[in-house]
Amino acid sequence: MTERTNGAALPAFAPDAALRAKLANLSLVSQRPHGHLHTGGRRSRATGSSIEFADHRSYSPGDDYRQIDWNIYARTDELFVKVRESEETLVVHLLLDVSGSMASGAPTKFEAARAVLAALGWTALASRDVVAGASLGADLGETFAPRQGEAYIARLFEFLERQQPSGETALARAVAAYNARALQHGVAVLASDLLAPDAPRAIGALAQRGHEVTVIHVLDEEFVNPAFADEVELVDAEGGDAVEVLGDADLLHAYRQAIGDWTSELQRFCHRRHVRYVPIRSNWTVEDIMLRRLREHGTLA
Amino acid sequence: MSWAAPLAFVWAGLTLAVLGFYLLRPRRQRIVVASLLVWRRTMRARADDNWLAWLRRHALLLLQLLTVAVFALALARPERLATVELGPPIAVVMDVSASMAIADSDGTPRIRRARDEASAFVHSLGDDRRVSLITAGAVPRTLVAQTNDRDEVTRMLSAIEPEASHGRLDAALDMARSLANPAAGGIVALFTDQPPVEAASPAFAGVRTVVVGEPSPNVALPSFQVRRRLDNPDAVQGVVAARNDGTTDVATEVLVTAGRGSPTSRAMSLTAGERQILVFDNLPVAAGYQAEVRAADDGLSADNLAFASLAEPSRLSVVVVGNDPWPIVRALQAVPAVTAQAIAVDSFDQDSSSADVYVFQGFAPEILPSASAVFVQPPAVPSLDLDAPIAADTHPLAVANSPLLQSVDVGDLVSDSDVTYAPPAWARVDLSVGERALLAHGVVAGRRTAVIGFDVAGAGVSQAPWFPVFWSNVVQWADPFAPLPDGAQLEPGRPARLIPHPQSDRIAVTNPANETVEFTIPQPAVLDVTVPGAYTVRQFVGQELVAQTSIDYAPGTEARIGLGGVPAGTGATVESVQRIQHQVELWPWVAGLALALVLVEWWVFHRVRGVR
Incomplete structure (x- = not known):
């Protein structure tokens, strides 16, 4: 079914009306101020010039004398300035892995990742957050310039719709290129299968850039629990490399154990860098991911 | 280790066929996966890139190659020289002369008594003793040679029956010595009704003799000859030798029959062990003559008959x-x-x-x-x-x-x-x-x-x-008309080859029962004596009779059977142990290994690599 928002047809990966209704009460969580001067849709711990009073503090030279509370001066003969709460604008970076490995699975990991990012983008734009985005492959792909407001939902969906999985993965290089764009830090959501040796480096680079990073680790069931027997030749979807394996029970068991070790390593790595690690399966519903998984991991609230 | 059939190693060439099938096997399935990242980690974790992993991947091929090689090895019949300790060999000689058919007073034939004694003796031996079984008939025969299978010996013993002839104990004992030489620690056990006087001869040296049978009266005709009288060629003189083999004096009657005529008889008394010669003059000329001795309670009738023919020289x-x-x-x-x-x-x-x-x-x-x-x-x-x-x-x-x-x-x-x-x-x-x-x-x-x-x-x-x-x-x-070569000894079970006249194309042999067997030249003609009597050999050229010869067969003198004896010699112990080296065939073990490999290959294929 195709829905329309602001007169434009919604792509299939976009959240439907029911999900949007549920997402309406949610917003992305930012646990620390990111110091943006734009007036946004969320309160900030930073003080600013908005009308919301927050506190008083002693006057310091250089303070705006218009903020001096003369009533207090009259009573105490000391200069205090009014501290007002700032309404901060959060920048949400939606980073989509578009490497060839994302094309596997049923449904594909790419479809799942795109649908989640679309829902997150809708949530962010609806919350008057600024949404930026990029596709990451062998290098930095197409970017979505920072936009604020629901008016850009359709543009965001169009951006996501144009992305297709192909090519090799070089997440670290692509993230480095994205960081070099000098965008404001905020909440970065990376949706990827992380099937690249440099994936931890890419995550670390995002965190080091000052983002509050959420990694949505998308895996498909076929990848996690392969079901084949006898001798097979496994071909890498990206590089074309091949290995011969004997699909006996021992090997499959060892593989599943290696999957567990790998994801555990990633999880520990993310934890050390205060990065939210959210493992999902491509066959999970977007609603389940948004309303349960991401909320459990504190990405949405 | 040596090989009984080394040419069978050619079968190892089948390994090339296995390799060929391996190379021509269906290619393995290609599966595109998102990434080999985790697979490589898995294989590194399992050290799958070492030779053990290669072995695991090619386990079936290796098992098949090994199976073919082992089968070829089995077909080559490997054998090794092994040293085996064996007890001394034992030869059991069973007298199967005609006298062994005599029944003792309780009705038990001597042969049965001998069989029982021999069977008990054989079963009293240790399992490491190799036993041979020889019958001492007119032609000694080895029934079982050097076996540890007691049941086989017993089975062959039970099938032994007396023959209608004398027993050549000396030849049988010679045969037994070749299988179980007493001088080399072997044992020769003879079960017979022969008297000790004969058992004491050099032929019986080292032989453990078990004598069976009770004393029995017996008279025999050791020889019978006829010839034309020198003074009257139209009359024939017969010379008969009669002997009392029993232990008591007996009154006997000797009868000589010329052809189909009436017998001429003489009565005489023979003391124990006595031999007398009777001359029958004025017998008519006939094709053949028969002599017979009769005595009351004679234990053995097989030695009571003798036959003779006039030896008319060929012109x-x-x-x-x-x-x-x-x-x-x-x-x-x-x-x-x-x-x-x-x-x-x-x-x-x-x-x-x-x-x-x-x-x-x-x-x-x-x-x-x-x-x-x-x-x-x-x-x-x-x-x-x-x-x-x-x-x-x-x-x-x-x-x-x-x-x-x-x-x-x-x-x-x-x-x-x-x-x-x-x-x-x-x-x-x-x-x-x-x-x-x-x-x-x-x-x-x-x-x-x-x-x-x-x-x-x-x-x-x-x-x-x-x-x-x-x-x-x-x-x-x-003499081309004499079908039987000089020196030929007639024995039951030993057919004598006849030499036909160069011109004859057919030979007919008629036995005492008037049964005729014909041989067409160049088909080998034989004379097979089975019953005592005169055998007539006629040679023909077409339908023309060119020669006719009468050959007399009598079983000969049966040994003195009347003395009997007490069974002795069973339970003999033998101390010496013989160590022999012999080739031990290993192919059954190798073949078993090959079959086990087939099973392992089956198990690997279905259980380890099987489709699940």
Whole structure:
């Protein structure tokens, strides 16, 4: 079914009306101020010039004398300035892995990742957050310039719709290129299968850039629990490399154990860098991911 | 380790077929995966890139190659030399002579008693003892040789029955010694009804004899001969020898029957062990004669009969072809019933030959006549495999029991003109000089043939007293009408080969029961004696009867059976242990290994690599 928002047809990966209704009460969580001067849709711990009073503090030279509370001066003969709460604008970076490995699975990991990012983008734009985005492959792909407001939902969906999985993965290089764009830090959501040796480096680079990073680790069931027997030749979807394996029970068991070790390593790595690690399966519903998984991991609230 | 069939290693070439099938196998399935990142980690974790991983991947191929190789190994029949400790060999000799059929007073035949004793003896032996079983009949036979299978020995023992003949214990014991020599720690156990007096002879040395049977009266006819009376050729004189083998005196009656006529009887009394000879004069001329001795309670009837025929000498026509035939002719003229004739070499016409025996002196015709042939110093005769003669240079050595040299003293047989020949395969050597023959005889191409290398015309030979005897022996042996060769011993179970007349094309043998068996020449003709009596051999040329011979067979004297004895000798112990080396075949183990490999390969295929 195709829905329309602001007169434009919604792509299939976009959240439907029911999900949007549920997402309406949610917003992305930012646990620390990111110091943006734009007036946004969320309160900030930073003080600013908005009308919301927050506190008083002693006057310091250089303070705006218009903020001096003369009533207090009259009573105490000391200069205090009014501290007002700032309404901060959060920048949400939606980073989509578009490497060839994302094309596997049923449904594909790419479809799942795109649908989640679309829902997150809708949530962010609806919350008057600024949404930026990029596709990451062998290098930095197409970017979505920072936009604020629901008016850009359709543009965001169009951006996501144009992305297709192909090519090799070089997440670290692509993230480095994205960081070099000098965008404001905020909440970065990376949706990827992380099937690249440099994936931890890419995550670390995002965190080091000052983002509050959420990694949505998308895996498909076929990848996690392969079901084949006898001798097979496994071909890498990206590089074309091949290995011969004997699909006996021992090997499959060892593989599943290696999957567990790998994801555990990633999880520990993310934890050390205060990065939210959210493992999902491509066959999970977007609603389940948004309303349960991401909320459990504190990405949405 | 050695190989009994090393050529079977060719089967190892099947490994090439296995490799071929491996190379031609369906390619493995290609599966595209998102990334090999985790797979490589998995294989690193399992060290899958080392040789063990390679072995695991190619386990089936390796198992198949190994199976083929092991099967080839099994087919090559590997064997190794092993040392085995065995107890000393034991030979059980069972007397199966006719007397063993006698039943004792309780009705038990001696053979059954002997079988029981032998069976108990065999089962009392340790498992490491190898047992041979030999029957001592007219022809000793080995029924079981060197086996540890007691059941097989028992089974063969139970099948032993007495024969209608005497038992050749000496020959059977010789056979037993070859299998279990007492001098080398073996044991020969004889189960017989022979008396101790015979068991004490040298033939029984070292033999543990178990005597069965109770004393039994027995009379026998050891010999019976007939001949024309010298004073009256129309009358026949029969000489019968009768013997009492029992332990008590017996009154006997001896009967002699000429042909189908009425028997002539004599009564006499024989004390224990006594032998008497009776002469029956004025018997009528008949084709055959039968003698029989009768006594009350005689334990064995098989030795009560004897047969004889008038030995009518054949009238032989002998032609001597040579340039100096007369010494030979003169010698032949002294031989009864022989007509000798001399022909010069130039006058010999091989197309008109009709004599029974030809003597060729110093030459050999291209085509031999259908008669017996005696060659005197012939040149090389390729058709007889006779090479060129070589002058003899030393004294000849006479072979014992030569039919041509009976009553002949060859001590003075030395001449510079003697020649020798390489003995042909068909010939039996009578006089030898080194490896060569000075005198030989045999049957070749259905013809009795003799080769004489010494100079019969020499003064030292033709004048020798034995010279006529020698030629008498030659023509007697060369008599083409005598179907049974001299010296042939008739034994039940041992058919005697008959030598037909060179002209005859058919031989008919009639046994005492008037059953006739015919043989068409060149089909081998045999005389198989089964029952005592006269066997008639008739030779034909077409429908014409050319010769008829009567051959008498009597089982011979049965041993003295009356003395009996007490079973002894069972339970003998043997201390010596024999270590022998023998080849142990290993192929059953290798074949078992190959089958196990097949099972492992099956298990690996279905359980480890199977589709799930």
